[in-house]
Amino acid sequence: MENGTKRVAFVxxxxxxxxSETSAISREFIGAGYLKVxxxxxxxxxxxxxxxxxxxxxxxxxxxxxxxxxxxxxxxxIVTGCYAQxxxxxxxxxxxxxxxxxxxxxxxxxxxxxxxxxxRNRGVAYSCESSKIEAIYxxxxxxxxxxxxxxxQDGCDYCCSYCTIPLARGKSRNIPIADLxxxxxxxxxxxxxxxxxxxxxxxxxxxxxxxxxxxxLKALExxxxxxxxxxxxxEPNLLKxxxxxxxxxxxxxxxxxxxxxxxxxxxxxxKMRRRYNTTMFAEKxxxxxxxxxxxxFGIDVIAGFPxxxxxxxxxxxxxLKERIKPAFIHVFPFSARKNTPAAEMxxxxxxxxxxxxxxxxxxLAEQLHxxxxxxxxxxxxxxxxxxxxxxxxxxxxxxxxxxVERPFDASLIGKxxxxxx
Numbered sequence: 001m002e003n004g005t006k007r008v009a010f011v012x013x014x015x016x017x018x019x020s021e022t023s024a025i026s027r028e029f030i031g032a033g034y035l036k037v038x039x040x041x042x043x044x045x046x047x048x049x050x051x052x053x054x055x056x057x058x059x060x061x062x063x064x065x066x067x068x069x070x071x072x073x074x075x076x077x078i079v080t081g082c083y084a085q086x087x088x089x090x091x092x093x094x095x096x097x098x099x100x101x102x103x104x105x106x107x108x109x110x111x112x113x114x115x116x117x118x119x120r121n122r123g124v125a126y127s128c129e130s131s132k133i134e135a136i137y138x139x140x141x142x143x144x145x146x147x148x149x150x151x152x153q154d155g156c157d158y159c160c161s162y163c164t165i166p167l168a169r170g171k172s173r174n175i176p177i178a179d180l181x182x183x184x185x186x187x188x189x190x191x192x193x194x195x196x197x198x199x200x201x202x203x204x205x206x207x208x209x210x211x212x213x214x215x216x217l218k219a220l221e222x223x224x225x226x227x228x229x230x231x232x233x234x235e236p237n238l239l240k241x242x243x244x245x246x247x248x249x250x251x252x253x254x255x256x257x258x259x260x261x262x263x264x265x266x267x268x269x270x271k272m273r274r275r276y277n278t279t280m281f282a283e284k285x286x287x288x289x290x291x292x293x294x295x296x297f298g299i300d301v302i303a304g305f306p307x308x309x310x311x312x313x314x315x316x317x318x319x320l321k322e323r324i325k326p327a328f329i330h331v332f333p334f335s336a337r338k339n340t341p342a343a344e345m346x347x348x349x350x351x352x353x354x355x356x357x358x359x360x361x362x363x364l365a366e367q368l369h370x371x372x373x374x375x376x377x378x379x380x381x382x383x384x385x386x387x388x389x390x391x392x393x394x395x396x397x398x399x400x401x402x403x404v405e406r407p408f409d410a411s412l413i414g415k416x417x418x419x420x421x
Contacts, residue, residue, distance in 0.1 A: 008034040009043040011064055014051025016141075016198045016232050018081055020149040021106065022049045024139035025080075028110040042072045045113065050081035052168060054335035058083055062094060069096030078113055080106055082168035085133075086338075088125040100125040103154075103169055107137040133170025136208075140183050146194055146386045146396075146414050148187045149232070152180055152216060153199030157207075158235075160262075161273045162305065162334065162342035169200055173208040177219045188225030193414060194384055195220070196230045203231075203238030214243050221251055227416060228384065228399065233258045233300075236284045237275045241291075248292045254399040255292045259284075260300040264319025265312040268305050271345070282323055294375065296400040297326040303361055304334040304354030306345035313357050321364055327372035327401070329365035333358050373402050376421050383419045385412045 008029045012022040025047060030036055037043050046068045051057040061083050068077060079091050080101040088100045099116050101109050102125070116124060133155065141149040155170040156163075175183075187195060197220070199205065205213040220229060229252050236259050247253040263269050266277045276284075288295055301316065320329060333354040336343040376398075383404045385396035394408040404419055406412075 006034050006045065007037045007041070007043040008045040008047065009037050009039045009041060009068075011039045011046065011048045011068070013049065013057060013061055013064070014053065014081065016149045016196060017151055017154075017200065018049045018051065020139040020141045020151045020198060021081075021137060022047070023141035023143060023149075024137070025049070025106075025109055027142070032110070039068070040071075043075055044072070045076045045078065045117075047078045047080070047109070047113075050079060050083035052082040052086050052164060052337070054332065054337075056335065058087070061091075065091070065094050065097060076113065076117055078109065078116075080109060082164070084125075085168045086164055092125060098124070103133045104135045107135060134173075136173050136175060138175055138179065138183060140187055140195075142187070142190060142192070146192065146384050147196060148190075148192045148194070149196045149198045150180065150183060150187065151175070151199060152197055153202055153205045153207075156201045157204070158201065158275065159273065161271060161345075162302070162337065162340055164337045164340060165200055167339060171207075172201055172204045174199075174205045174211075176209050177211050177216050180216065181219050181223060184220055184223040184226060188223055191414060193226065193416065194228040194230070195226055196232050198232040201235060201238075203234040213238070214240070214246070217243065217246070217251075217253065221253075227252060229253045230256055230401075231258070233260065235260065235275065236281050239284050239288070241287055244288055244291050254401070255294075256296040256298075256399065256401040257288065258298040258300075261320075261324070262300060262302045263305060263308075263312075264301075264316035264324075265308070268308055268312055268316075271307065272302075272305065272342075278319055278323075282319075285324055294372075294400070296328070296372065296402070297324070298328045298330060298401075299324065299326040300330045300332070301361060302332050302334050303357035304349035306334070306336075306342055306349065307347040308334075308349055317360065317364065320361075321368075325371075326368060328369050329361055331358050331361040331365060376400075376402060378421065380418050380420050382416050384416045385414070387413045 010022050010026050012018050050061045076098045077096050078099040084100045085102045091097055091100050136154050139151040153174040155172045156165050157172045159166055203213050205216055262272055264278055381398040383396040383398050385394055389408045392408050393405050396404050
């Protein structure tokens with residue numbers, strides 16, 4: 001393969017885990033002499049890392065493939081990620097797709113791309129059998145000067161009734177702590193100050209190595225050069241009091257948690273096959289607040305799950321508004337996914353009703369976020385500023401994830417400074 005002048009572009013759809021994996025894949029191409037360009041530029045190779053959490057995500061991937069194919073009809077288009085794992089044949093039916101790479105071979109994507117281009121093959125799928133997902137691809141993101149997403153875990157054993165993640169990413173498995181410490185040291189050496197710990201079911205860390213999530217946190221705490229850590233998403237049943245007390249004791253871990261709720265109605269939670277009820281969820285939130293204070297909680301919620309009545313939706317709305325009062329709500333309309341029990345459940349909610357419920361929760365989310373931020377007006381907070389400049393402004397985040405704007409000052413990029421909000 002003649003690498004010297006070849007151009008490659010990457011498109012990441014979906015979660016922070018995908019972002020870390022795309023970044024790792026891109027480093028292989030760049031190391032081989034490729035020039036990385038933006039997705040809207042003409043490239044010789046396009047790599048799309050896909051999501052499949054909803055039908056909208058699948059549609060967005062298909063639209064992206066067609067758009068890139070129009071930019072350069074001679075380009076090689078490579079598709080990986082959850083959509084590639086779940087529906088490889090559907091992707092191969094799209095004109096212009098050359099290679100579909102499943103979860104087991106994601107770490108070999110660059111080598112497979114070389115082989116495809118050398119042989120001038122078109123329309124090939126590798127390793128897309130869900131029952132055989134065993135490999136785990138180490139990855140961390142690079143490119144943002146202030147934050148890196150570090151993949152620590154992959155897969156999930158929970159099998160919630162609406163979710164295809166176990167089919168797309170396999171069983172829960174993790175990277176050894178010693179290897180993750182080395183990855184964190186590489187991140188620190190690049191000048192990045194903050195690491196976001198990411199995975200499919202992050203708190204389930206340790207399944208394959210016999211280590212614990214707390215072991216991981218304590219090991220990462222000791223990495224010099226990293227000043228902040230965030231836990232990107234963790235199931236409420238895996239948040240342990242001893243870990244919270246340790247975090248609150250003066251560690252680098254910030255008072256910011258992203259926790260999936262999905263519903264504030266116990267009947268719906270049971271249908272979803274979640275591993276908690278609203279009482280347990282609320283007790284977890286109370287426990288964290290009693291130890292850490294006014295924490296930024298980001299909460300995931302699904303609107304319009306099959307059979308969700310108006311009354312059950314109101315239970316969720318009121319649970320969030322009056323009991324949990326999170327700083328932010330990530331709202332998703334229910335999307336029926338093939339090969340999941342929820343897709344076959346009776347009393348599927350009409351799209352028009354889902355839309356109204358999403359709109360209602362989104363309005364609540366905006367109000368709760370405003371209320372949370374306003375509580376910190378006039379206080380002094382430590383802010384890590386990013387490199388992006390828009391309209392003469394720069395942006396950064398406090399430890400508890402409040403976004404801060406100030407006039408652009410290049411000397412502040414990548415630094416943690418005290419700011420009065």
